[in-house]
Amino acid sequence: MTARATEDQELVNRYLSGDVAAFTELMSAHEDRVFGICLRMLRDREAALDATQETFLTVFRKANRFGGRSAFSTWLYRVAVNTCYDALRRTRRRPTDPLPEHTDPADPSSEDGFASADVRPAIEDALAALPMEFRAAVTIVDLEGLALQTAAEMLGVPVGTVKSRVFRGRKLLAEQLGNLSPDAGLPRDEP
């Protein structure tokens, strides 16, 4: 068990013992990464904030049932991914709901690149074009930097499947980035 995992387990125990400070420490350790996963999967800042909140509510409410079979972070991120899948499924089921027409951040201060580097439009659009399973794998492994084994546990698939999705996802991403480039679709000058 890693130092982070051990520390998380201790924080969960403290939280269950009524130590509110442990809540803050767990949030500080994981809230950005959960939000990052949700933002890249959902492509909408408001939806990502909602999913982040729902994820932490689920995890803190069920913390007393966390069995410790895997790292707390793996469990947390898996709940985040599932929450995002659920949000996407709800969106698909309710086609009359208007889809966001823009991705302006809900909080204007988040436009500050230092305080909150938002998803760059080009890669955001390219990611959006990827099938969900590829988008999730690229987001978790390449953008969030989580280990392949952790990603496999989060997604509930073998490590080899994660690798394949990441590699193929990158290829699709490159194709999309090419299609989205300003020069795409324009006739090239003949030499």
Place this chain on the structure above:
Amino acid sequence: MNDHDLALIAQLADGTIDPKDEPAARALLESSGEARAEYDAQLTALAAIRAAGPALLSPVERSALRESLITQLGLETAPEPQPARRRRAVPWGGLAVAAAALVGVVVLAPLLSLLSTGSDSASDTIAGALEAPAADAPAATGAGDAGLPAEERSAPAETDDQDAPLGALPAQTTAPSPAALFFDGLPYLGTIGVDELPELESELQSLSIDDASQWRLSLAGRDGAAESEAPLLDRFFARDGCAAAIPPGFAGEAVALAEVSNVTVVIYRLEPSAGAGGPVLLLVELDTCSELAGSAGGG
């Protein structure tokens, strides 16, 4: 390009390649234009990913998120310290054997029959098999929440307006809905939001599953025997990692996901092709892509 070559090229691009594989990868690059193009694509994607930077909460968002959670979790005032919950010792070995036997007899046998024939009669048999133990094997229904205090086993599913203090689940005052029964005792709801319970209930009822406790039973039975039964079932579903084929002649959609212990299950509604009978509701373990149980439906 095959998977092996793709992996070599991709790992060369992202720097994770095993040193002993690097000569082979570079030789591939030299000899194959397709490999070179793949390498360039990987580099392009990685450069864009690295340029993207982290997605962070703004200070205002961070503060609002924490305040909202503190309110909804009832943490405004520090609760009295209480000892961490401890799971009651459970004889998992014995439960696993008993559950395996139970599932083998009442679920798997007719299920395998269904898999081999796809007949309506087999489906009917499954429905009966799933219902029968619910009445005469109450001990098995608790496996999904084994180890939890009795008061928790009977607690209804949480809702957003049930913000009881930490560790105190709300008392059950009305008869739970079938959907609430279904989720009662699950360690956590992986992808089902509480706001979807009515929708799920409606779905279950539309599928003539008005007694959701039978599914709870089948989940509980499966819980203790996941490892031993998985190899017996080789039908897979094209969802997430379940990359093999959907059963011939069927199309459908996942209608619910949940976690039972460390096993993820999906309730998968299948729509029989025209003129074909068979199951309309299946439980699938996503970790192994194995079908857990099926229920007779419209076929």
